[in-house]
């Protein structure tokens with residue numbers, strides 16, 4: 076039964092320019108003298124180097140481990156010696172350099188132990204498959220660079236459908252097409268591994284209807300693999316049909332929620348190149364160290380090459396017969412979503428799918444590549460072309476005015492930067508550049524806010540600690556004072572005892588005084604004297620030192 080397809084809003088039809096690079100077979104790059112491996116080639120935290128300058132490394136050896144759970148390790152793509160770990164020009168719209176591991180190649184291409192060893196994939200459990208995919212450093216090769224193992228984790232059993240994205244809708248880019256042409260059976264095997272890793276059966280393979288040859292090859296591969304749960308679907312050739320959200324809508328009629336992910340609606344989407352990389356990693360213990368890349372434009376021979384990750388772009392241009400001296404511009408990516416390189420010594424990374432050289436981009440006359448633009452005439456053409464249903468002119472106005480709250484109200488972060496609005500704008504306004512600028516500014520503000528929140532928390536904790544230390548200090552002083560007071564009370568007690576003893580001593584002296592005028596006493600007088608003596612004696616008995624106790628005021632008492 077034919078699957079019903081749905082249309083997404085907007086989109087544009089573009090000249091394809093695919094034939095130039097698909098008319099010759101896939102080539103291999105000559106080994107460059109240096110391999111430059113940026114530590115940040117994926118979404119998430121940069122990888123952490125585990126090698127040092129001067130160290131010899133082998134092909135497939137881990138040279139940087141994943142920075143955390145949202146990260147991916149990086150492997151040496153050939154053997155050689157680590158020259159340095161330092162900042163180097165990379166492929167980024169900002170043109171800023173970034174930390175890279177630079178390896179001087181030795182031409183031996185000597186592999187690390189176990190590299191390329193065949194493995195019985197059917198013996199591996201779901202957990203072992205995921206762990207191997209993680210260890211192989213595989214990320215989304217379609218351009219996003221999201222660590223693949225995270226997209227294959229399906230513990231909550233929310234994902235029910237796996238889509239293989241074979242829709243390569245941007246002009247010039249042909250690497251997935253050539254991969255399907257040469258490795259359709261391996262791609263289907265990779266898809267089976269992904270189904271097992273996800274613990275699901277349902278898979279849809281989507282290919283544009285302008286690739287009949289690849290469609291046929293994939294059909295044969297599915298048949299030979301005997302996998303009836305895979306459905307092959309032809310989708311219309313319209314840009315950007317290969318966008319993840321647009322493809323899901325075309326195939327299922329479901330819309331991924333604003334700022335949501337496909338897994339929110341039970342779907343996960345993977346690229347053809349990623350699927351092939353998974354197959355090589357699981358079946359042959361080959362980490363991600365190379366990929367197919369289209370080199371097109373002002374070169375003698377446009378071609379798809381199997382390129383080692385970390386190869387300088389200049390090396391590829393030279394190999395395809397480009398003259399670096401006459402270059403005016405090199406785009407990494409396609410003409411719609413790519414960006415101009417500031418330095419062609421920047422290396423290709425895991426997410427690089429195309430290098431577009433020089434004046435060829437005039438065939439797709441993007442306003443963002445032109446040097447002038449006119450005022451917006453509010454024609455609304457950009458809104459009609461937007462495949463996400465945004466209002467590009469409003470986004471443009473607010474991004475230009477730096478009103479970053481408003482621009483988010485208009486769902487800036489749903490923009491996939493497809494460039495359709497740019498392409499149709501009669502005023503040639505570089506709209507996407509404004510959106511990229513606004514996104515970067517908002518991320519920067521959020522970073523700054525996070526940093527200032529951290530600083531404030533630190534300051535508050537510092538104040539709290541100072542207050543606590545003050546209280547502890549005061550408590551210690553108080554205890555010390557009490558100890559001193561306590562000691563002086565003891566002294567008082569001793570003094571009181573001394574005084575009491577002195578009084579006793581004096582009374583005793585008094586008691587030893589010889590009585591006077593005691594002659595010729597009457598009986599009555601004698602009796603009074605004896606009674607007085609008895610009372611004195613009794614009193615003296617009572618005043619003996621051992622019977623004296625001292626109260627807290629320091630006065631003696633019984």
Ligand code: SF4
Pocket residue numbers: 450451452453454455456457458467468471496499500501502503504
């Ligand atoms: S297409 Fe260009 S000129 Fe027309 S509304 Fe959009 S931004 Fe303005």
Ligand code: SF4
Pocket residue numbers: 457460461462463464465466467470489490491492493494495496497506507
């Ligand atoms: S670049 Fe963004 S705003 Fe412009 S058409 Fe594409 S999704 Fe819409």
